[in-house]
Amino acid sequence: MIGKRLGHYQLVASLGAGGMGDVYRAHDQRSKRDVALEVLPPGMLRGDEARRQLQRDVQALAALNHPHVATLLHCDRQGGIDFIVMELLEGERLDERVARGALPEADVLRIGIQLADGLHAAHTRGVLHRDLKPSNLRVDAGGDLKILDFRIARPAGSSERSLTGTTAQASGLLAGTMPYLAPELIQGNAADARSDVWGCGVVLFELATGRRPFQGSPAGLLHGILSTDPAWPHDPPLSPGLEAVLRRALEKDPGRRFASALELRDALWALAPETPVVGARPGAAAAARERSSRALWIASAVVLLALIAFAVLLLRRPH
Numbered sequence: 001m002i003g004k005r006l007g008h009y010q011l012v013a014s015l016g017a018g019g020m021g022d023v024y025r026a027h028d029q030r031s032k033r034d035v036a037l038e039v040l041p042p043g044m045l046r047g048d049e050a051r052r053q054l055q056r057d058v059q060a061l062a063a064l065n066h067p068h069v070a071t072l073l074h075c076d077r078q079g080g081i082d083f084i085v086m087e088l089l090e091g092e093r094l095d096e097r098v099a100r101g102a103l104p105e106a107d108v109l110r111i112g113i114q115l116a117d118g119l120h121a122a123h124t125r126g127v128l129h130r131d132l133k134p135s136n137l138r139v140d141a142g143g144d145l146k147i148l149d150f151r152i153a154r155p156a157g158s159s160e161r162s163l164t165g166t167t168a169q170a171s172g173l174l175a176g177t178m179p180y181l182a183p184e185l186i187q188g189n190a191a192d193a194r195s196d197v198w199g200c201g202v203v204l205f206e207l208a209t210g211r212r213p214f215q216g217s218p219a220g221l222l223h224g225i226l227s228t229d230p231a232w233p234h235d236p237p238l239s240p241g242l243e244a245v246l247r248r249a250l251e252k253d254p255g256r257r258f259a260s261a262l263e264l265r266d267a268l269w270a271l272a273p274e275t276p277v278v279g280a281r282p283g284a285a286a287a288a289r290e291r292s293s294r295a296l297w298i299a300s301a302v303v304l305l306a307l308i309a310f311a312v313l314l315l316r317r318p319h
Helices: 048-062 094-098 105-124 193-209 218-227 240-249 261-271 284-316
Strands: 009-017 022-028 033-039 072-078 081-086 137-139 145-147
Touching (some): 048 081, 094 193, 105 137, 105 145, 105 193, 105 240, 105 261, 193 261
Antiparallel strands (some): 022 033, 033 081
């Protein structure tokens, strides 16, 4: 494919496998800039309805313009090839970073807040990620996270389930990577925001400990995800706050997890309130801190007024 032209895009180098197909560095001959272009496998989109759904999802993410979500530009079809065009990102993938060992908890919290914030923004547009894992997350030199590879193109006939294999891509299986799949997806239930919350929990566990919470053969992974508790580290242990957040994110029952990425973000934010969060309106953690500050200010004012009143009374007492 190198050297091939798709419309006004010239493919100049391979960037490896993406969430749905092969990704290339491409030169946009109209804007005179380089972009990332993901070529979807032949047959992934069958029929006009599948392409219309892809177009709707791409338009939703393109309109998002969120600092922690890789910007999708558009999708197209040229010469029988379906492809998606997105911004070209620099920086390190998180699977490369965690391969060197666990991250400091401050970094885990910062990344987790950005990840949950970006996911919440996508969820409000009606788009789920469906394949959260460290290789789909990239951090730039300044520590800012970008979420890549939303699985917005579903295989024809997808039944929203995955049972075996490392990565399910077609034949009616939910696209996703087994070690990061939520229990309800393995059981054949539909994905929702809580499935992405589970994926966040797995990613943050891996960043904080240097290993995945569930490991082993496909059969062992299935059993672990469905039936066993992760092996929580003891030497050194996670902080009680972070462990409590991850335990809730990794609840087997979706109803016991954080109900949204926003709830997860605010729980992490409460542990690292100095981390900036996108959006003018504060979430629950910020609102709680505002209420606490306001109550402290009122209490201080009451005490000050009482002291002034007491001083006035002392001055007015006859000597």
